[in-house]
Structures are given as C-alpha cells and as structure tokens.
Amino acid sequence: MTKEFEDEYQPLLIKDIRATERIKFPNRSLVLAVCAASIGGTFQYGYNISVINAPATHVQSFINQTWRERYLTDISADILTLLWSTIVSMFTLGGLIGVTIGGTLSVMLGRKGTLLANNIFALTAAAMMGLSYPTGIFELLIVGRFFTGINAGIGISVQPLYLGEIAPTSLRGTMGMGTSIFITGGILTGQVIGLKELLGKEEYWPILLSTTCIPAFLQLLILPWFPESPRYLLIDRGDDEGCKKALKQLHGAGCDREWDDIEKEKNNLVGFQAKKPWELFSDRSIRWQLLTIMLLNTAQQLNGINAIYFYTEYLFKQAGIPADKIPYVTIGTGACECITALTCGMLIDRLGRKVLISGGYTLMSICCILFTLTLTFQNASPVIPYLSLACVFAFILSFGLGPGGVTNILTAELFTQTTRPSAYIIAGSVNWLSFLFISLTFPFIVIGLQQYCFLVFLIICSLVATYIILVIPETKNKTFLEIQNEFNSPKNRQACSADGVGATLLSTSI
Structure with a gap:
C-alpha cells in the first residue's frame, strides 16, 4: 500500500515543490544586482532618448549665437536644421557602434567588467556636453551625443546578457524585465527633469545634458559590490569556486539546481569556443x-x-x-x-x-x-x-x-x-x-x-x-x-x- 501511495502521489509532490520554487521571491542581493547593472545600463539608453527633447530650442539658439560670434552672421535655417539633426542622429550612430563591440567586450572583460568600463563613455559625454556652452564649441555636443550612443549601445546589449545569466531559471523573465523597466524609467526621468520647473530653463540646458554622469557614478559605486555572471565564470573562465561564490551571493544557500544547470551546459559545450x-x-x-x-x-x-x-x-x-x-x-x-x-x-x-x-x-x-x-x-x-x-x-x-x-x-x-x-x-x-x-x-x-x-x-x-x-x-x-x-x-x-x-x-x- 505504501509503495502504491508513493507511486501515485510522488509525481504530484514533485510538481508542487517545483511550483513553490517558481513563485518564490528573488534574493535581495539578486534584486540589488539587477538595479546596479541597470542604472548605468538601459536606464542611460532611455534617459538619453528623452532628455534631448526639452532643450531643443535652447541648443539651437546657442548654435546660432556661436555661429554669429564666429562668422559675424546668422546661421541659415537649413544649416541649423542639419546641425541639430546631426546632434540627434549621432546617438543612433554611436548606438550602432556600441552594440557591435558590446558582445566582444563581454567575452574579453566579462559582463560586469564591460558594464563598469562602459561608464567611461558616459562620463566623457557628460564632460563634453557640459563644456560646450562655456567654451562656445557646439561641435562638442555632436561628439558628446556620439559617446552617449556608444554607452547606450553597449548597455542595451550587455545588461540583458548579465541579467539573463545571473537570474535563476524560475525568475529569469522577471529579472530580465529589469531591462525594459529601466528603459521606461529612464525615459520618464528625462521627461520630468526636462520640465521648466527643474532643468528645462534656457540657462540650465548644459547642466541638463551633462546629468548623464549621475547614473554612471552610481553604477561605479554600487556594481563592484556584486559578482560577475556565474555562467561566465564557470563556462568561459573555468572558475568553479568563483561561480559557486557568485551563486551563493545572488541566490542564497539553495543554489544547487542552478549549479547543476550551469555545469550541464558547460559539459555540453566542451570543445566549443565563443x-x-x-x-x-x-x-x-x-x-x-x-x-x-x-x-x-x-x-x-x-x-x-x-x-x-x-x-x-x-x-x-x-x-x-x-x-x-x-x-x-x-x-x-x-x-x-x-x-x-x-x-x-x-x-x-x-x-x-x-x-x-x-x-x-x-x-x-x-x-x-x-x-x-x-x-x-x-x-x-x-x-x-x-x-x-x-x-x-x-x-x-x-x-x-x-x-x-x-x-x-x-x-x-x-x-x-x-x-x-x-x-x-x-x-x-x-x-x-x-x-x-x-x-x-x-x-x-x-x-x-x-x-x-x-x-x-x-x-x-x-x-x-x-x-x-x-x-x-x-x-x-x-x-x-x-x-x-x-x-x-x-x-x-x-x-x-x-x-x-x-x-x-x-x-x-x-
């Protein structure tokens, strides 16, 4: 009777255990790691898409003023439109370059290492756009937007990679949504910061465009406290101890299942290179x-x-x-x-x-x-x-x-x-x-x-x-x-x- 009972109810018990695992809440360290990766990642992408809209007329006035000081004549409407379009479109060009190098950097430097190094582009961009007005060089805006694009391109390609690899299987979708949540959060933040009651006034536009340095500084302060992707450590680097330590920090004590999944994938990929x-x-x-x-x-x-x-x-x-x-x-x-x-x-x-x-x-x-x-x-x-x-x-x-x-x-x-x-x-x-x-x-x-x-x-x-x-x-x-x-x-x-x-x-x- 006991054997029959086990045969009948054991599959149901296993199913209930798996269902319980699926609805468990993520470890606090995992949630904080997602936030640390995202604040300097896709948040920057969304923020730099929306923040450029508010100061559009102020930037164009600055370009016209600089042109008049240089050449003693007002800029033509066609050239002004061309320069403004260039400033805006440089973000797209930079983003395209960013995604083409993001994957390569993620293999060389690791997922976390690439996200940290990526902040160099955001800080450089912030400095250039902030200095454009006091120096009277509007070309710095073009270069600055190009660097923000590179930063966004790397972030939007490497951050989802990092989030997908640090999350347990049962929570991979929820953790992966950090990408979209922080993009939309960045867009909303850019819209709010650009209001005239905050930094939307004409005299504040250089400060507004240079605020892209704030998420970069936050990530540089917070992300180093969290581990590299466990999958990257074990499969790409062969670091067993580092992988176990990262899994324990991110998932807590019960991380045996995730270790088994990663080890199984590693064994399946023996002899294969990236x-x-x-x-x-x-x-x-x-x-x-x-x-x-x-x-x-x-x-x-x-x-x-x-x-x-x-x-x-x-x-x-x-x-x-x-x-x-x-x-x-x-x-x-x-x-x-x-x-x-x-x-x-x-x-x-x-x-x-x-x-x-x-x-x-x-x-x-x-x-x-x-x-x-x-x-x-x-x-x-x-x-x-x-x-x-x-x-x-x-x-x-x-x-x-x-x-x-x-x-x-x-x-x-x-x-x-x-x-x-x-x-x-x-x-x-x-x-x-x-x-x-x-x-x-x-x-x-x-x-x-x-x-x-x-x-x-x-x-x-x-x-x-x-x-x-x-x-x-x-x-x-x-x-x-x-x-x-x-x-x-x-x-x-x-x-x-x-x-x-x-x-x-x-x-x-x-």
Whole structure:
C-alpha cells in the first residue's frame, strides 16, 4: 500500500515543490544586482532618448549665437536644421557602434567588467556636453551625443546578457524585465527633469545634458559590490569556486539546481569556443533562433510605436490641451510605459513569454485599425480626438506588455553561452539599423500615406503575431539547453518549415 501511495502521489509532490520554487521571491542581493547593472545600463539608453527633447530650442539658439560670434552672421535655417539633426542622429550612430563591440567586450572583460568600463563613455559625454556652452564649441555636443550612443549601445546589449545569466531559471523573465523597466524609467526621468520647473530653463540646458554622469557614478559605486555572471565564470573562465561564490551571493544557500544547470551546459559545450557573429549565420542548428531575434528586433522599431509618439503632440492639441501643458501630459505616456513594464515583469513568469508578446502584437494590430479610423474621422465629432488619445495609451500599453519587454529576454533565452554574445551583437545591430531606417523614412511615410500609415504597421504587427504563434516555443521555466533542444526537435522544425511561413513572414515584414 505504501509503495502504491508513493507511486501515485510522488509525481504530484514533485510538481508542487517545483511550483513553490517558481513563485518564490528573488534574493535581495539578486534584486540589488539587477538595479546596479541597470542604472548605468538601459536606464542611460532611455534617459538619453528623452532628455534631448526639452532643450531643443535652447541648443539651437546657442548654435546660432556661436555661429554669429564666429562668422559675424546668422546661421541659415537649413544649416541649423542639419546641425541639430546631426546632434540627434549621432546617438543612433554611436548606438550602432556600441552594440557591435558590446558582445566582444563581454567575452574579453566579462559582463560586469564591460558594464563598469562602459561608464567611461558616459562620463566623457557628460564632460563634453557640459563644456560646450562655456567654451562656445557646439561641435562638442555632436561628439558628446556620439559617446552617449556608444554607452547606450553597449548597455542595451550587455545588461540583458548579465541579467539573463545571473537570474535563476524560475525568475529569469522577471529579472530580465529589469531591462525594459529601466528603459521606461529612464525615459520618464528625462521627461520630468526636462520640465521648466527643474532643468528645462534656457540657462540650465548644459547642466541638463551633462546629468548623464549621475547614473554612471552610481553604477561605479554600487556594481563592484556584486559578482560577475556565474555562467561566465564557470563556462568561459573555468572558475568553479568563483561561480559557486557568485551563486551563493545572488541566490542564497539553495543554489544547487542552478549549479547543476550551469555545469550541464558547460559539459555540453566542451570543445566549443565563443562564436563570432558571422559564424552564427552558417550554423544550421540555430538558424530559427537567429531568424526569430532578427525579426523581433526589426519589428520592435517598425511596429508603429515611433509613429504613435510622432502623433501624440498633434492629438493633444486636437483634444484642446494648451501647448504649455502638453509636456506634463506627455509625462503621462512615459508613466504609462513604466507601469506596463512593471506589470509585464509581474506577469511574465506566470503567463509566459509567448502569451505576452503574441498578445501584445495582436492588441497593437487592433489599435492600428482603430487609430486609422479615429484619425480619418477626426473632425466628425468633438469626441473623436479623445478616442484617438485612448488609442494612443492602449497602443503604448500593448507595446509595453509584450514587445517592449519580452524581446530582449527572448534574445537571452534562445541561445547558449557560446552563441549568446554574438546573438546580442546581431540583434542590437538590427534594432539600431531599424531605428535609423524608421527615423529617416517615417516622415516620408506620413507625408505619403498620412493617417493610413498605420495600415503598414497593422500588416507588420499581424504578421509578427502569426510568426510568434506558429514558430516560437514557450521558454518559461526552461533551461537554455531545454530551449535549444525544443527549437531543434523534429516536431518544431516541421512546424517552422511548413509552407515556408517563417521566411515569408520575415521577408514581408522587413
């Protein structure tokens, strides 16, 4: 009877134990390590995206004043526009360079070491932008924005790598959401700091742009107290004792399961070296993983979120909001993104990655239809502008709950230790190139299609949602090796190859 009892109830007991493990709270040291890595990582990315908007007119006045002092004539409108566009776009160029070197540095210096060294670019940028006004050299703004871009590019590629490797399997999604939470937190902070009541006044703009040094100093003070990635220590460096010490600090006493997972992955990768980005394209065993992250990172920039922000100020005016109050309402969009990132962080290890990202793209597709209708009939009723505003917030909520947060986590989860750094180089490069592409082409898309531009984004969002449902397996509570084996299973390969759906969706979306 005892033997029968054990045979019947032991599987249920094991299942209950695993469920308990899944809902346990993270160790305090792990949470603090996530914050320490993120404050000088993706927080800088979000902060430097938004902080440049508030002083735009003040910086242009400074350029005109400097030009007049140098050449005794006012600058032409075309040259002023060109210089301002250069200052803004240097961030994108720097970001592209940052992601291409971030993966290599993460192998050479380690994940933590790269994040610490990355602060050199932020401090240099802060010094240059802060000194531009007293020295009367506006070119320092161009160079400074370039260095902030490099800092952001390295941070957005290495920080998710670090977070994905220090988190236990059961909490990898929640910890990985630190990337998205701190991006949105950085955007919101930049919007608030740029208000005229704080540093948004004309005389404060050099101080405003140089505040990028504050997160850098905070990270340099806090992050050294936390360990290097345990996976990097054991698999890349062969440091058994260092790995055990890091696991104990990050996860507490009960870290045997994580040690077993890392050791199993190390044994599976014996004889393999870290791969270069171009080597991933010739590796047939990861072709669907590579295709997936390229598609998701392209779609993250081309899904219409940038168009929503483009239309935001116009919609606020249409709704009757005074021009001087619009910056305060815009903060609402930043707060909305931040709240959805936090919500996604709480849901991702319960609902799973696939549900959130496919659901997010599906809801964004619906919002594209509604937004097209409300913009088309904008003047039909006084109520329509408010419906458009509702669509704006619904679109941002849908983006934050799915694509905004889950994309970076999937990039970490779909690859093993030897391919993950190069995968981040490819994913980051695709993301920044798509960002550059949409920045250059979106004004022409709006001019050509006007409100119907959202039909383009409708096609992209719906195709990506279909691809996710058909191709991507759920990665929740699975080790990196289990995820790789599931992608390479005959059943999944057959699903991926059916009717060439993956290739068709990718070519159509891009």
